[in-house]
Amino acid sequence: MTKLMRSLFLIGLISCSTLKVTYDYDGQTDFSKFKTYAFSEDALNLPIQQLNRDRVLKAVEKEMAAKGFSKSDTPDVLVDLQVKAKQEVSATATNTGGMYGGRYGYAYGGGTTHIDYNEYTVGSLFVNIVDKSTDKIVWQGVGSQTLDENASASKRDANINEGVRQIFMNYPPKKK
Numbered sequence: 001m002t003k004l005m006r007s008l009f010l011i012g013l014i015s016c017s018t019l020k021v022t023y024d025y026d027g028q029t030d031f032s033k034f035k036t037y038a039f040s041e042d043a044l045n046l047p048i049q050q051l052n053r054d055r056v057l058k059a060v061e062k063e064m065a066a067k068g069f070s071k072s073d074t075p076d077v078l079v080d081l082q083v084k085a086k087q088e089v090s091a092t093a094t095n096t097g098g099m100y101g102g103r104y105g106y107a108y109g110g111g112t113t114h115i116d117y118n119e120y121t122v123g124s125l126f127v128n129i130v131d132k133s134t135d136k137i138v139w140q141g142v143g144s145q146t147l148d149e150n151a152s153a154s155k156r157d158a159n160i161n162e163g164v165r166q167i168f169m170n171y172p173p174k175k176k
Contacts, residue, residue: 022142036077044057046081056160063168077129085147094116096113123147141170
């Protein structure tokens with residue numbers, strides 16, 4: 001990931017597009033045994049701009065507290081965070097002029113086709129819950145969305161808090 005994309009990531013985790021959230025988990029894990037957490041070193045050094053890193057960490061702390069967790073020096077789980085950003089392109093074709101129907105339903109004409117290309121960045125935040133006793137990921141939530149590079153500071157706060165809240169909606173997983 002380029003430095004520019006890292007800097008842009010999470011500027012507006014939620015923009016005008018819909019946040020896509022997915023999650024996965026180990027079905028053999030008893031999530032009720034986890035009560036304490038700490039951030040992994042990678043999470044504390046997330047390779048994004050410091051203000052946004054602080055926003056993400058605070059949002060995760062808020063959600064962990066809402067799930068009944070408390071921070072600890074001897075945690076049951078580690079919260080590991082990762083970010084990824086990728087450039088995507090969409091194309092829209094527009095046909096103009098020249099088409100008309102003949103007596104037997106034939107189409108005649110020239111016309112032109114114009115193609116518009118739209119480049120945008122899709123950012124993803126990965127939240128991994130790692131069982132400290134086994135050092136294995138037992139739950140992963142991912143939120144992905146088109147980034148809003150022009151979001152204000154207050155909008156960034158709101159966007160990141162809402163994005164992290166939506167990621168944690170599926171933690172702990174429901175028993176089947």
